[in-house]
Amino acid sequence: MLGSDPQKQNQWFADNPGMSELGLRYYQEDAVRAVEKAIVNGQQEILLAMATGTGKTRTAIALMFRLIQSQRFKRVLFLVDRRSLGEQALGSFEDTRINGDTFNSIFDIKGLTDKFPEDSTKIHVATVQSLVKRTLQSDEPMPVGRYDCIVVDEAHRGYILDKEQTEGELQFRSQLDYVSAYRRILDHFDAVKIALTATPALHTVDIFGEPVYRYTYRTAVIDGYLIDQDPPIQIVTRNAQDGVYLSEGEQVERLNPQGELINDTLADDQDFEVADFNRGLVIPAFNRAVCGELTKYLDPTGQQKTLVFCVTNAHADMVVDELRNAFKKKYPQLEHDAIIKITGDADKDAKKVQSMIVRFNKERLPNIVVTVDLLTTGVDIPSICNIVFLRKVKSRILYEQMKGRATRLCPSVGKTSFKIFDCVDIYSSLESVDTMRPVVVRPQVELQTLVNEITDSETYKTIEADGRSFAEHSHEQLVAKLQRIIGLAIYNRDRSEAVDKQVRRLDELCLDAAGVNFGGLASRLREKGPHWSAEIFNKLPGFIARLERLKTDINALREAPIFLDIDDEVVSVKSLYGDYDTPQDFLEAFDELVQRSPNTQPALQAVINRPRDLTRKGLVELQEWFDRQHFEESSLRSAWKATRNQDIAARLIGHIRRAAVGDALKPFDERVDHALTRIKAENDWSDEQLSWLDRLAQALKEKVVLDDDVFKTGNFHRRGGKPMLQRTFDDNLDSVLDKFSDYIWDELA
Template identity: 25%
Template sequence: MTPELRARQLIDQRLMEAGWQVQDYRTLNLGASAGVAVREYPTDTGPADYVLFVDRHAVGVIEAKRDEAGENITVAEDQTSRYANATLKWRSSDLPLPFLFEATGQIIRFTDGRDPVPRSREIFHFFRPQQLAEWLAEPAQPNTLRRRLAQQMPDLPAQNLRDCQVGAVTGLEESLALAKPRALIHMATGAGKTFTAITAMYRLLKFAGARRILFLVDTRNLGQQAHQEFMAYTPPDDARKFTELYNVQRLASASIDPHAQVCISTIQRMYSILSGEPMDDSAEDISLSEVRQTGKQQKLVRYNPQVPIETFDFIVIDECHRSIYNLWKQVLDYFDAFLVGLTATPDKRTFGFFNENIVAEYTYEQSVADGVNVGYDVWEIETEVTRAGAELKAREWVDHRDRATRAKRWAETEEDTLYTGKELDRSVVNPSQIRQVILAMKTAVETQIFPARQETPKTLIFAKTDSHADDIIHCVREVYGQGNAFCRKVTYSEKEADSVLQAFRNDYHPRIAVTVDMIATGTDVKPLEVLLFMRDVRSKGYYEQMKGRGVRSLSADKLRSVSASADGAKTRFVLIDAVGVEKSCKTETRSLERKPGQSLKDLLQGVALGHRDDDTVLSLANRLVRLARLLDAKQQARIEKHSGGAPVSELGRALIAALNPDAIQQAALAAAQAAGITRSADTLTQQEITAARNARVAAACAAFDKPELRDEIESIRREREQIIDHVNLDTVNFSGYSGQAETQAQQTVQAFRDYIAAHKDEIAALSFFYAQPYQRRALTFDMIEELHEALSRPPLMLTTERLWSAYARVQQAQVQGAGIRRQLTDLVSLVRFAIGLDGELRPFSEAVDKRYADWIWRHNAKRATAFTPEQMEWLRLMKEHIATSCSIGREDFDYAELASRGGLQKAWAVFGKEIDALMVEMNGELVA
């Protein structure tokens, strides 16, 4: 079968799935169906591949191309347009056909010629004939959604809205007016993201004529919370509630109400609907930040006629964390809808996924300054067992507990058992360790943190597992001498979790709640004043979400309604760290360190002497922000005594804010206006911008003119360094390299990052990591060779060996295998590290080995029988080929060691028909 014929068959199949009847021109029967696709329809410029008829009227054209056309399908747009504007035989109208498609067997692109600025976009499947008929039947033709969005929206009433919420809604509407397909709203936890989203959705439904909007959430609990907010929302221009004006459905099955105008669903349920993968309802109770996607979930989304691609006009993704970038991304690829992300904790992938279209940005620091949120203090608790672990000798009589049933038996240990702090409450439970942490928390809260309180402040404890939560609850009740109501568990496994959570928000009891997952993200408990971490968190974003449970501000009256002895409004919360979570989780979202070879003392002296370049200012800011996290209250007070009351963290943030380009531009405009000069952002001179920048930096640096402040900061740094150097070796990251060699290494790394950012759309290997839809991801050795060739040419001359050496100098602690000879495939690791997908740079072969070991373990765990020794040997050979070639396919069995072992024929004899599925799974697991 030729590629052209194969593509035509797949196009025919997709058309029929969408409800079209496909006919040849010689045998056409336009009365056979409401929607007819006619092949090879004659026009005055030649036969069109397909002409689409709805209710006997020609409405669109499809230009078919063979699959090999791939991404170059856009070159066919001129051809499609020519047919759409041609004269069709027996057609009386001479108006252009409005709906234009280009398609291969794999890709479909669509252009609506009625849009104000017609622009093609990739769609998952063809639209149904009914949808095209509905669009054509809209009044005031042409009146497409994008045309309505481009029109001036009514002014947004500002009452009951914070400034940040007004800016977010306005920014989103401006983005939609330009038909930008993706938009990101970055708002701090507690700033009212859901309220902002509902306001925007109300305006889209009322003024833009949106038909249906999908509101995607992470867990069932957050879906319930969002539904309550929809029911409570009253728009500014109508006295009725949102749910009285529009039908809101919270999906609990695969059925979407045809009358629903807003659907609330977890992304897990929507994936289940579209993939046909059965879903246990309990899957909606676990945050996707807690779930690692494995080979168990490999079904691809497929077309569902009951939920066509045009079902939703907009998809609002609440807390758009890492879950949307992997398997679940297919849900977003499926629908032909604008995507709007809401998050308090974006990372590089978030910005990349939303095309760097940030329509609103409201940081946690801004929210604290505005009184929307409260700041926090960190209190550390460390026990000896937490730090060093312990050892149980053989033949000790101890309890042995079944993890699932909690049943105990009293028995001797069979062997010496040495365990670390990380194994606590998983393989080993030490009741004394839990008791000592709870005792230390109780003493600290009652004597130092909240000494004037008569009752225990509302406290949330994060546990590792469900059984760990039970152990904590029993210990809390014992240590505090309180009954069952005082401390309760709030996890998805508890039948009364919702009622306990409601009481925790509004009632006196419980005073302390213990959770594993249910209150980790998004759930609102404003009276919280203490968070105790008894579990570590690897994900920076998830950790920020967990911290966000305590940031909500609360008035004095409302706080006293649950904590009667509170002496005023909630002004802070305290994070009690019992596992080192603050040290293990770095919270900076970008690297500010530009001069790692210079000491803090030199940076302070340089700023005082007038060295105000960006690198110096940002490096000083970075050191101060990092130092602030290490200081106790007495050390903070010593600095504030000489800084005019400004905390060291505020001194650092002021330096960063001084270099904000938007703020510099506004300052330059204000200065020009004050001088009587008319300027716009486009007409500002470089001299005016530089003057504004220098004025802002000078103001932020003024505090460091005081020698006593510089001396105090350096003195405290030395005190802290002695402790940090003794306990935490991470402080040597920035030592050991200096002078010209270090500068050259930094320049090499920066040149590589700049090249990736500038050429990510031109180099196939970079496109793989940035923007490929889930179902078309593939990385080949040819792509890596293409990238290597581009990098190694003048003027860059960036060979893999040189890049690795540069990273080893600049970020030594994060680079593994610096002394071994590099392979070409190590470029994969370099790119992943440079764009932030990997936190550690290690040789590609080592990364493949680690992923292979994890994959084998998971695969054997779910098989009735493990792989045989012969199968394991073949899998090892396949893994080695992937490590040197980035992928494996049938054709690769003709090369090297695979061929010498019998090639594909032998592999087929060993694995049978499972061989193809194994290759697909290994390519996905070991490379991406």
């Protein structure tokens, strides 16, 4: 479906560089240009990395608009992994205007309920799950040329690396065991693939290559497009601190999926840490103690909203109840809907779940939402100001995505930073973890697959590296799996009526077909070999399905967490400052770093000795350098407040100058206002000049530093950029900017 003259269509991008009608921020324009350059250079897989909350969907809309306008592509598939993300994208298409027209009125766009595009369709929004059914599981799969461009949203989700397969596996095993559905959808279509993600993990890079453009969270914070986080608040209970130890032979109760308590005897010693809480061990008092502590920080009657991440749906239900009970003591008139659960299983109706998410975003209630992972990615709710971790995750990517729910600006609710409440020691576990970690899935070969392989005569002809046939390898795996199921079934039949009933029926089937009861089946199959085993399974057509039901019954017993009704209490609550025990230690370490480092960091030297020489690029590099030393601007503000009882938004350079030259710590906005007042008093400015002085001051408050790059973006760019400002100030713009820089750090400020 590619255009008939790609060279001519590629030239369109060079002939039409302007994007003013798209209303993009500077970095979004840069991202679009980077993708277009990659396409012109013939790149087929393209990765774009932009921090959560910086407008990936807006960038994707602009990109699709230009790709279709250029006629380089005729139809774009916008691929999402969840219905809620597709609904959100379609909403954005409806809200986005280009030259006065909504995006969805400019092009023929098909949505989630449309199975196939029409000839006139330019953009089709679909979930991966729907494409699997229509493309990979259909008797008439889609033509490979139906889409010539695929834009993948949240590309870090769903992808796996392919496992290297043996000759026999390549020949006989289903590729579904080894390749993710996403990857197979991408490979099916002859199309350019463009992936968007906030967290480019190694497996994403393996598919799409290195990002052609990055816009990081830290740069977005510096640019004023996202907000920073406060130091995490760690809540520790006694049981979380000490752990819980249970001895072999101890009588315990387990909580089954139906919510019933069943008796059990521990076969081994078990030692539980906080990461196991609400997974393998349920301690109601732990949840109660944490929820009680949260009432000191959260206000369910206010505008600032909270998202709580739990382990399971059952855990989420417990936490909703505990939060309601705890807050009722403080707010007796609190509405029931102030605290609710929203998970994929909260209601099987996907539209109803989506409506709950919309309520959380747009209405006063709910104020606190408890979830498992439904809201980890792609859901934009700017008023979320608090993230509570009652679930310990091992993935740094998932952790960053969860935090990303709170990074968006929302001045209407007084949001200047966001808080993290760490109740499961997640911060210390993941702060040093590298984001770029491989995710390799080792497939679990199904029992039916192994049975199919030993009944296929061709598998006996394929010889593996050790000289044995592929059938013999499959038979060995089949026997091992059966032996494990049999052992678990025998152990659990006295504990479960359902398991016992299954085993008695399997005994009858095995005696009829193999001459042994179920307990002796694995040994007999091992003894007789793959040919004989194949004949037995041919006599038992429903045997594997029955085994799968048995496994389900056994797993329900094995996975039921231990329910322990013991006391618990909060023993410590503190803000975390990396390696430093107190906020004072943190500030002293920062001061020492500043005082010994000017000669190694040119931007630091500029801040200290000549602020007017500091550039935006230098500021970003300096901020990133301090971040790597774990001295974030928000943490400095928090530490100063904790030690001086003064909440001062001095910005990073204010803290640097305090540490280096002894400047008083004052709000940066106040310093800018002082500089503006001095500059206005020095000349008889025209009304237009006064108006632009006010705009420059506002831009300084947002950007901290004004240099030529700033004038190439936003309102400055749209009104004529630096040349226009030079004319407005009679070619004295640079002098005005220098005065701002000098007066901001005036001793009188």
